[in-house]
Amino acid sequence: MHTLRVELGERAYPIIIGERLLSDAGLLRPHLDQPRVAIVTNTTVAALYLPQLGETLRASGVEAISIVLEDGERYKDWTTLNSIYDALLEHRCERRTTLIALGGGVIGDLAGFAAATYMRGIPFIQIPTTLLAQVDSSVGGKTGINHPLGKNMIGAFYQPRLVLADSAVLASLPQRELSAGLAEVIKHGLIRDDGFVLWLEENVEKLLACDSNAMAHAIRRCCEIKAAVVAEDEREVGVRALLNFGHTFGHAIESGLGYGKWLHGEAVAAGMVMAADLSQRMGLIAQADAKRVVKLLKRARLPTAQPGIEAARLLELMAVDKKTEAGRLHFVLLDRIGAASVRADVPSKLLLQVLEASSGE
Amino acid sequence: MHTLRVELGERAYPIIIGERLLSDAGLLRPHLDQPRVAIVTNTTVAALYLPQLGETLRASGVEAISIVLEDGERYKDWTTLNSIYDALLEHRCERRTTLIALGGGVIGDLAGFAAATYMRGIPFIQIPTTLLAQVDSSVGGKTGINHPLGKNMIGAFYQPRLVLADSAVLASLPQRELSAGLAEVIKHGLIRDDGFVLWLEENVEKLLACDSNAMAHAIRRCCEIKAAVVAEDEREVGVRALLNFGHTFGHAIESGLGYGKWLHGEAVAAGMVMAADLSQRMGLIAQADAKRVVKLLKRARLPTAQPGIEAARLLELMAVDKKTEAGRLHFVLLDRIGAASVRADVPSKLLLQVLEASSGE
Numbered sequence: 001m002h003t004l005r006v007e008l009g010e011r012a013y014p015i016i017i018g019e020r021l022l023s024d025a026g027l028l029r030p031h032l033d034q035p036r037v038a039i040v041t042n043t044t045v046a047a048l049y050l051p052q053l054g055e056t057l058r059a060s061g062v063e064a065i066s067i068v069l070e071d072g073e074r075y076k077d078w079t080t081l082n083s084i085y086d087a088l089l090e091h092r093c094e095r096r097t098t099l100i101a102l103g104g105g106v107i108g109d110l111a112g113f114a115a116a117t118y119m120r121g122i123p124f125i126q127i128p129t130t131l132l133a134q135v136d137s138s139v140g141g142k143t144g145i146n147h148p149l150g151k152n153m154i155g156a157f158y159q160p161r162l163v164l165a166d167s168a169v170l171a172s173l174p175q176r177e178l179s180a181g182l183a184e185v186i187k188h189g190l191i192r193d194d195g196f197v198l199w200l201e202e203n204v205e206k207l208l209a210c211d212s213n214a215m216a217h218a219i220r221r222c223c224e225i226k227a228a229v230v231a232e233d234e235r236e237v238g239v240r241a242l243l244n245f246g247h248t249f250g251h252a253i254e255s256g257l258g259y260g261k262w263l264h265g266e267a268v269a270a271g272m273v274m275a276a277d278l279s280q281r282m283g284l285i286a287q288a289d290a291k292r293v294v295k296l297l298k299r300a301r302l303p304t305a306q307p308g309i310e311a312a313r314l315l316e317l318m319a320v321d322k323k324t325e326a327g328r329l330h331f332v333l334l335d336r337i338g339a340a341s342v343r344a345d346v347p348s349k350l351l352l353q354v355l356e357a358s359s360g361e
Numbered sequence: 362m363h364t365l366r367v368e369l370g371e372r373a374y375p376i377i378i379g380e381r382l383l384s385d386a387g388l389l390r391p392h393l394d395q396p397r398v399a400i401v402t403n404t405t406v407a408a409l410y411l412p413q414l415g416e417t418l419r420a421s422g423v424e425a426i427s428i429v430l431e432d433g434e435r436y437k438d439w440t441t442l443n444s445i446y447d448a449l450l451e452h453r454c455e456r457r458t459t460l461i462a463l464g465g466g467v468i469g470d471l472a473g474f475a476a477a478t479y480m481r482g483i484p485f486i487q488i489p490t491t492l493l494a495q496v497d498s499s500v501g502g503k504t505g506i507n508h509p510l511g512k513n514m515i516g517a518f519y520q521p522r523l524v525l526a527d528s529a530v531l532a533s534l535p536q537r538e539l540s541a542g543l544a545e546v547i548k549h550g551l552i553r554d555d556g557f558v559l560w561l562e563e564n565v566e567k568l569l570a571c572d573s574n575a576m577a578h579a580i581r582r583c584c585e586i587k588a589a590v591v592a593e594d595e596r597e598v599g600v601r602a603l604l605n606f607g608h609t610f611g612h613a614i615e616s617g618l619g620y621g622k623w624l625h626g627e628a629v630a631a632g633m634v635m636a637a638d639l640s641q642r643m644g645l646i647a648q649a650d651a652k653r654v655v656k657l658l659k660r661a662r663l664p665t666a667q668p669g670i671e672a673a674r675l676l677e678l679m680a681v682d683k684k685t686e687a688g689r690l691h692f693v694l695l696d697r698i699g700a701a702s703v704r705a706d707v708p709s710k711l712l713l714q715v716l717e718a719s720s721g722e
Binding site for chain 2: 078082085086119120142144147324325
C-alpha cells in the first residue's frame with residue numbers, strides 16, 4: 001500500500017494505492033463526517049464490487065445507501081444526474097453525508113458533480129474501478145456531464161476527500177477498457193516523463209497482462225505526475241492544460257461518433273496520434289518521434305486513426321470545445337517525447353492536413 | 362459611491378454601492394478578462410435596464426449578448442438553467458467570457474449557478490436590481506436552483522468578481538418587492554446589530570418611501586454585516602448559518618404554497634415571527650422582544666403569520682431542508698435583539714406549538 005498526497009492547501013487529500021483496499025475496513029471511516037454514505041455506481045460494477053464495499057462499510061459501522069445507474073458514457077447527462085439528486089433527497093442525505101463514486105470515469109464525473117452541487121456541496125470519495133479512472137480521472141477534481149453540443153461542458157472543479165485505487169479490481173476489466181486506460185498512462189509519459197515512456201515501451205505487454213508489479217508502478221507514476229500538475233494549477237489556467245494532450249481531437253471524435261461508441265481512452269489515443277502529427281508538421285518533433293507514439297499506442301492495442309469523420313465536421317466540433325480563447329483553438333503539442341506545451345499559433349492549413357490525414361492510417 | 366470588500370483571500374471581491382452606477386462606463390471594464398460578456402436577466406428587468414447597461418458596456422468597447430428569461434421564482438429550475446447553457450454554447454461563450462446577472466435573487470441564483478458550472482466555471486458579476494438582492498442574495502456566493510422536493514437543493518458556492526449595487530434602480534420596484542427586501546434588511550439587524558434595529562425602527566417609513574439617504578445607509582450596513590459574516594465562514598460551517606434566521610420556516614412556507622405565490626422575503630418575514638416565537642417559548646427572549654419583531658415587520662408591510670399551512674405539512678417540508686444534521690432539525694434562534702445562535706435542542710412539543718400558533722395571528 002502506498003499513499004500520495006495531492007497538495008491543495010485546505011483541499012489537500014490522499015491517494016491510497018494498493019491491492020484489496022476494498023476489503024480494508026479501516027481505510028474509509030476516518031475520512032467520513034458521519035457514519036452514513038451514499039454509493040453511486042453502475043449495474044456492471046455493482047454486480048462485481050458493491051456487496052464487498054457494502055460489507056466493508058458495515059464492518060466499520062457505516063450505513064450505506066446505493067444508487068445504481070445504467071452503464072455507459074451516454075448516461076453522463078442531466079437525466080442521470082437528476083436521478084442521483086432524487087435518490088439523495090429521497091434518502092434524506094444531508095450536508096455531511098459522504099458520496100462515494102464506485103466505478104470508472106463516467107461514474108466519477110457524474111457522482112463528483114452531484115456531490116459538488118447537492119446542497120451546494122457534500123463530502124466526496126473516489127473509488128475508481130477502471131485503469132483510466134485510477135491513473136487519471138479520479139485525481140484532480142474535474143467533475144461534470146456532457147451537453148449535446150460538447151463533452152464535459154457542464155461541470156465543476158470539486159476535490160474528493162480521498163481517492164482509493166485498488167489495483168485488484170483491474171483483473172476484472174475487459175481488454176478494451178484496460179487498453180483505453182493505457183492511453184492515459186502513455187499520455188502522462190509523453191507530456192512529462194521520457195523515462196516513463198521508455199519504461200512503458202519495455203513493459204506494455206506486462207500491463208496488458210495485468211501484471212501486478214508493473215500495474216502498481218504505472219498507477220503510482222501516473223498519480224504522482226497528475227498530483228504534481230494539479231497541485232501546481234488546480235483550475236487549469238496554466239500547466240494543467242497539458243493533461244489535455246490528444247483531448248481536443250479526442251473529444252471531437254467522441255462527439256462526432258456519438259458518445260459511447262468509442263471509449264474515451266480510444267478516442268484520446270487517436271487524438272494523440274493527430275496531436276503528434278500536428279507537432280511534427282509544426283516542426284516541433286521529428287517524424288521518428290511521431291512514429292514512436294503511434295507504435296507504442298498500437299502495442300497497447302489502441303486505435304491510431306480516427307474512424308473516418310470528415311475534416312469539416314471535426315473542425316466544427318473542435319470549435320465548441322472548452323479549449324478556445326478569443327475564438328482561437330489551442331492545442332497541446334509535443335516539444336519532444338516527455339515534454340509538451342500549449343500552442344495557439346497553429347496555421348489552419350496544417351490543422352486541415354492533420355484532419356484529412358487522420359482517418360487514412 | 363462607496364466600496365466594501367468581501368475578504369476571501371484569492372476569491373476576495375468588491376461591492377460598489379451608489380446611485381446611477383449602471384451608466385458608469387468605467388466601473389465594469391477593469392473586472393473583465395475579455396471585452397465580451399453574457400448578460401442574464403428577465404423580461405421585466407430587461408425592459409427597464411438592459412438597454413442602459415448594454416449602452417454602458419458598448420461605450421467601454423465591450424460586446425454583450427443577452428439571455429432574457431421569464432420572470433419568477435417558478436423558473437428557478439433545471440429547464441431554465443439549461444436554456445442558459447444552450448445560449449452560452451450557441452454564442453460560443455468561452456472560459457474567459459464574463460457572465461453578468463442583472464436582476465433580483467432568482468436571476469442572481471440562476472446565473473451564478475450557470476457561471477459556476479459552465480465549462481467548470483467562468484467569471485461572474487452581480488448587478489442586483491432588487492433591494493433583497495442588493496442587501497443579501499448578491500453577496501456571499503450562494504447560487505443554485507430549486508428541486509421539486511426543496512428550495513435551493515442544487516447549487517454551488519461561487520463568488521462573483523464584483524457586485525454593483527445601484528440604488529437608483531430601486532425606485533422602479535413595486536411596493537411588495539421593496540417590503541420583501543426590507544425583511545432581509547431587518548434580519549441583518551436582528552441577528553447581529555441591535556443599534557441597526559433601533560435605526561430601522563426610526564427609519565422604516567423613509568425606506569418604504571425609497572428615501573435615497575436612508576436606503577444608502579441600509580444597503581451599506583447590510584452589506585457590511587453580510588461581508589463580515591461570509592469572510593469569517595464562506596461555506597457555512599459556523600456563523601454564516603445565522604443568516605438563515607427565519608429561513609427554515611420560510612422555505613417550508615414557500616414550498617408548501619408552491620414557489621412564487623409569496624415572495625421569498627414575505628415567507629422569511631413570517632418565518633422570522635415563528636423563529637422569534639420559538640425563541641421566546643425556549644426562554645431565550647422576552648415576549649416583549651418577540652412582539653417588537655412582529656411590530657417592525659408589520660410596519661414594513663410584511664406578513665407576520667403563515668398562510669394557514671397545516672403543522673404536519675410544515676414539519677414534513679422542514680425535514681428535507683438543508684439545515685438538518687444526524688436527522689435533527691437545526692434552528693437559528695434569537696438570544697436577544699441583535700444576537701442569534703444555532704440550536705439543535707428544540708423540543709418537538711415547543712416546535713409544534715409554534716407551528717400550530719403560526720397561522721393564527
